[in-house]
Amino acid sequence: MHLVYPAVLSALLFCTGLYGVLARRNAILLLMSVELMLAAVSLNLVAFDVWLRDEVHSGQVFTLFLIALAAAEIGIGLAIVLLVYRQRGTSAVDRLTELRERDGEEAADDDRERDGDRERDDAGNGNREENTVT
Amino acid sequence: MNTTTAAVLVPLLPLAAAAAILLTGRRAPGFVRPLAVLPTLAAAALAVFVAARQGGEEPIAAATRLAPTGNDRLPIELALHLDGFAVLVAVLVTVVASCVQVYSTGYLRNDARYPSYAALVSLFTAAMLLVVYTDDLVVLLVGWEVMGICSYFLVGHYWETSAARAASLKAFLVTKLGDVPFLIGILALASEAGTFRISGIVARLGSPLSPADLDHPTLIALLLLAGVAGKSAQVPLHTWLPGAMAGPTPVSALIHAATMVAAGVYFVARLLPVFAASAAALVVLAAVAALTMLGSALAALAQDDVKRVLAYSTIGQLGFMTGALAVADREAAVFHLITHGAFKALLFLAAGVLIATAGTGSLAVMSRMRGLKQRAPDAYWTMTVGLLALAAIPPFSGFFSKEAVLGAAEHAALDPAHGIPAAAGWTVLVAGLATALLTAAYAARLWLVAFHDPVGARTEPVPPHEPAGPAMTSVLWLLAVPALLLGVAYRVLPDWFDGGDLAPTLTTSVLATCAALIGGVVAYAGWRRAYESDGPIDPGPPLLGPLHRHAAAGFHLDAAYAAAFVRPTRAAARLVRFLDRAVVDTYVRGAAGTPGLLGTLTRRAQTGNVQTYLSALVAGALVLAVAAVLVAAGE
Amino acid sequence: MTGGNAYLSPSGQEIVFVLVGLVVLGGAVLCVTSRQLVHAALWLVVALGGLAVQYLLLTAEFVAWVQVLIYLGSVVVLLLFGLMLTKAPIGPSPDADSRNRPVAFVVALAAAATLVTLVVDAFRTAWIDLDTPHGESGPIGSSLFRVWVLPFEALSVLLLAALIGAIVVSRKRDGES
Numbered sequence: 001m002h003l004v005y006p007a008v009l010s011a012l013l014f015c016t017g018l019y020g021v022l023a024r025r026n027a028i029l030l031l032m033s034v035e036l037m038l039a040a041v042s043l044n045l046v047a048f049d050v051w052l053r054d055e056v057h058s059g060q061v062f063t064l065f066l067i068a069l070a071a072a073e074i075g076i077g078l079a080i081v082l083l084v085y086r087q088r089g090t091s092a093v094d095r096l097t098e099l100r101e102r103d104g105e106e107a108a109d110d111d112r113e114r115d116g117d118r119e120r121d122d123a124g125n126g127n128r129e130e131n132t133v134t
Numbered sequence: 135m136n137t138t139t140a141a142v143l144v145p146l147l148p149l150a151a152a153a154a155i156l157l158t159g160r161r162a163p164g165f166v167r168p169l170a171v172l173p174t175l176a177a178a179a180l181a182v183f184v185a186a187r188q189g190g191e192e193p194i195a196a197a198t199r200l201a202p203t204g205n206d207r208l209p210i211e212l213a214l215h216l217d218g219f220a221v222l223v224a225v226l227v228t229v230v231a232s233c234v235q236v237y238s239t240g241y242l243r244n245d246a247r248y249p250s251y252a253a254l255v256s257l258f259t260a261a262m263l264l265v266v267y268t269d270d271l272v273v274l275l276v277g278w279e280v281m282g283i284c285s286y287f288l289v290g291h292y293w294e295t296s297a298a299r300a301a302s303l304k305a306f307l308v309t310k311l312g313d314v315p316f317l318i319g320i321l322a323l324a325s326e327a328g329t330f331r332i333s334g335i336v337a338r339l340g341s342p343l344s345p346a347d348l349d350h351p352t353l354i355a356l357l358l359l360a361g362v363a364g365k366s367a368q369v370p371l372h373t374w375l376p377g378a379m380a381g382p383t384p385v386s387a388l389i390h391a392a393t394m395v396a397a398g399v400y401f402v403a404r405l406l407p408v409f410a411a412s413a414a415a416l417v418v419l420a421a422v423a424a425l426t427m428l429g430s431a432l433a434a435l436a437q438d439d440v441k442r443v444l445a446y447s448t449i450g451q452l453g454f455m456t457g458a459l460a461v462a463d464r465e466a467a468v469f470h471l472i473t474h475g476a477f478k479a480l481l482f483l484a485a486g487v488l489i490a491t492a493g494t495g496s497l498a499v500m501s502r503m504r505g506l507k508q509r510a511p512d513a514y515w516t517m518t519v520g521l522l523a524l525a526a527i528p529p530f531s532g533f534f535s536k537e538a539v540l541g542a543a544e545h546a547a548l549d550p551a552h553g554i555p556a557a558a559g560w561t562v563l564v565a566g567l568a569t570a571l572l573t574a575a576y577a578a579r580l581w582l583v584a585f586h587d588p589v590g591a592r593t594e595p596v597p598p599h600e601p602a603g604p605a606m607t608s609v610l611w612l613l614a615v616p617a618l619l620l621g622v623a624y625r626v627l628p629d630w631f632d633g634g635d636l637a638p639t640l641t642t643s644v645l646a647t648c649a650a651l652i653g654g655v656v657a658y659a660g661w662r663r664a665y666e667s668d669g670p671i672d673p674g675p676p677l678l679g680p681l682h683r684h685a686a687a688g689f690h691l692d693a694a695y696a697a698a699f700v701r702p703t704r705a706a707a708r709l710v711r712f713l714d715r716a717v718v719d720t721y722v723r724g725a726a727g728t729p730g731l732l733g734t735l736t737r738r739a740q741t742g743n744v745q746t747y748l749s750a751l752v753a754g755a756l757v758l759a760v761a762a763v764l765v766a767a768g769e
Numbered sequence: 770m771t772g773g774n775a776y777l778s779p780s781g782q783e784i785v786f787v788l789v790g791l792v793v794l795g796g797a798v799l800c801v802t803s804r805q806l807v808h809a810a811l812w813l814v815v816a817l818g819g820l821a822v823q824y825l826l827l828t829a830e831f832v833a834w835v836q837v838l839i840y841l842g843s844v845v846v847l848l849l850f851g852l853m854l855t856k857a858p859i860g861p862s863p864d865a866d867s868r869n870r871p872v873a874f875v876v877a878l879a880a881a882a883t884l885v886t887l888v889v890d891a892f893r894t895a896w897i898d899l900d901t902p903h904g905e906s907g908p909i910g911s912s913l914f915r916v917w918v919l920p921f922e923a924l925s926v927l928l929l930a931a932l933i934g935a936i937v938v939s940r941k942r943d944g945e946s
Contacts, residue, residue, distance in 0.1 A: 002897070022869055028857070046832055057903075063829075064831075071844055075847065082854055093745060100740055100743070101742075753876050
């Protein structure tokens with residue numbers, strides 16, 4: 001078999017996964033896309049291992065490791081997504097923009113939201129920050 | 135007590151008093167008056183003692199090295215040089231200062247800033263005495279500048295009024311304008327003569343054995359003359375003096391009539407050989423003196439404010455002294471300086487009482503007041519004496535000193551020996567005679583307009599006021615004595631001076647006295663006509679005719695200065711401001727704004743969306759990969 | 770590796786590979802474009818299952834079975850659980866794609882073009898000899914437990930850490946409502 005067939009399939013699969021990572025909104029769909037990318041890499045490893053006839057089967061062993069790692073990744077990833085969902089009520093990636101650069105008033109508003117259940121003097125701090133930012 | 139010790143104490147006592155008042159005046163106001171008056175009185179006594187001990191003998195000299203200058207042959211020394219001129223001028227300064235301090239205790243008794251005022255007057259006295267006694271040009275300059283700054287503070291004593299602020303700034307700036315060339319002149323003179331010691335310079339120039347000439351006598355004399363013109367209010371730097379009348383009246387009496395303005399004349403008298411070495415400098419001096427005398431006399435005739443009349447008369451009398459120096463007769467100059475110091479201080483102090491009584495300084499208002507002389511009899515009588523002395527009516531002191539000046543001028547004009555240009559003599563003589571007439575005219579005008587009311591035609595009452603205390607009136611009478619009698623000192627003064635003749639000569643005496651009488655009579659005639667008409671009682675406008683308007687404005691010199699200097703400076707300042715705001719600030723704002731703009735654009739990219747970041751990251755990696763492949767393929 | 774392996778006369782294995790590859794690719798594309806989240810997960814099953822077939826075609830049978838067991842057996846089930854726990858809608862959800870989609874499309878297309886060009890250019894003549902299998906369980910197992918035993922053990926520690934981490938992250942805290 002030509003090596004080009006599995007290699008091209010792997011490249012296309014990888015790019016499909018990439019598209020999914022960049023375009024999907026739901027965090028779990030994002031994880032699925034990541035799985036696609038990992039699978040593409042696995043295919044590459046297996047194909048090249050078979051092509052090279054490696055004595056110690058590096059590629060296939062790596063693929064096994066990769067599968068195990070993917071399982072671990074999906075476990076951790078799902079745990080994080082569930083945590084985010086519990087805290088924010090959403091699993092949409094483009095809503096999680098806490099770390100964006102904000103202009104002053106918006107930042108102050110957010111500060112006040114966060115300071116909502118703190119002590120009053122902490123709210124004073126927030127106001128002071130507002131003053132310095134604006 | 136050693137004469138030198140006494141002489142050192144004379145300037146030190148007022149200096150110590152000034153320091154003490156400045157240190158304690160706020161906490162212990164009760165001590166200010168004794169601290170102000172007693173050291174000055176002691177200094178006066180010591181000055182008299184020094185003068186008596188010196189007695190016109192050989193100059194007493196003492197010196198101690200003060201500071202190195204980097205040139206070992208040209209040190210700065212704290213040197214005393216007590217000749218006849220110095221001791222007598224010191225007596226004048228301390229006596230007038232004592233009178234002023236005593237008078238001020240009454241005049242400023244309700245003033246909150248009296249402590250600082252008294253301290254500044256004491257400091258000023260010390261500085262003037264330093265100028266009088268010192269033999270070193272740099273030390274003299276120090277005293278000279280301390281006087282300038284004291285004058286600035288004292289003119290601005292009533293700094294709540296914008297007039298006083300403006301006048302103090304003007305006085306300071308105009309005198310400094312003269313002081314810059316003065317400093318250069320001092321340095322040039324010292325480097326050419328090889329010493330800062332005045333006595334050394336004079337001895338080197340006057341030595342008959344090896345007459346050492348200066349390389350640039352005219353230049354040095356003219357540079358020094360600029361400083362003298364600034365300090366002694368000579369044309370064209372006289373404009374600050376009338377404005378300086380915004381200060382308290384005793385300050386006007388002390389600084390702007392009797393002492394500080396005389397410092398310039400005194401300085402030229404000390405350094406007369408330097409000026410006499412250049413005929414051109416003497417001619418310039420004579421021209422300045424003549425212009426100053428005539429212009430100020432005309433201006434004095436047109437002024438409405440009593441103190442401004444006296445200020446212009448001071449300028450004119452200083453012109454007389456300068457005239458005497460222009461004909462190289464320093465004895466006459468210093469003689470006039472001393473008598474003028476006495477009677478002008480008297481006039482100012484009396485004017486202070488008069489103004490306090492009338493509640494105004496305006497002659498036009500006073501001319502409508504009834505019974506002014508009954509309400510202020512001391513001011514009336516002493517002012518009469520002072521005005522007669524000012525008008526040079528015999529036998530008042532002004533007559534003798536002015537005759538000495540005119541006699542010297544006549545001598546120089548008719549007998550042009552010993553290197554004095556005849557032109558200078560004639561200029562001073564003619565201008566002096568004309569000024570004698572005008573002086574008598576404005577003195578008579580002042581007296582008539584302020585006091586004379588033969589038929590009781592005046593209507594307005596004198597506003598009620600607190601009568602002048604004994605501290606003030608006693609000083610007036612004390613000063614009236616020298617104003618009246620100091621003239622006869624012409625017999626003894628040459629003993630202190632160079633031994634010349636100060637006795638009045640017949641020709642000039644007759645001419646000048648006739649001129650003075652004519653001036654007085656003309657002024658009386660003008661007053662009479664105005665008094666009998668209904669209009670304002672002022673002989674000035676009809677006498678001066680079309681000239682009055684210009685004379686009242688000081689011949690528009692202030693306007694000319696404003697056009698020549700103030701407006702260009704303001705325009706330049708506006709230009710600089712425009713350049714700063716429109717050009718320089720644009721760069722500054724651009725330097726701040728460009729990063730701000732770039733920052734705003736960069737902030738736009740920070741959306742917080744992971745997918746955007748990742749897209750950019752992958753796209754960048756792709757571009758890099760393609761570039762790497764292309765480079766590899768190209769090789 | 771022989772010269773007569775032209776692209777215009779594909780072998781049977783190649784034909785099967787291309788056909789299954791199309792299925793894999795189709796499943797993947799549907800997985801990343803489907804508007805129904807559960808369908809997307811099921812399309813992922815199709816893609817990964819197809820991939821296991823490809824492994825078999827490449828004679829890597831052990832890897833193929835592990836793929837089926839772990840990916841299809843556990844990962845996809847986990848993902849389905851995740852969808853369920855985040856209350857994903859069952860029907861089509863119109864907002865399944867973010868606004869970044871055009872950019873993602875362009876980037877992915879460019880990446881695909883670059884990668885395919887490079888791969889084709891680099892491995893045009895490479896030939897895999899599939900006559901002797903290279904992935905039975907025996908050789909794989911022996912090399913795994915002889916050569917790769919240390920990474921294997923490290924990986925087991927990693928898995929344990931991931932397990933604990935997932936528990937810690939997803940555990941409900943005391944103060945939380």
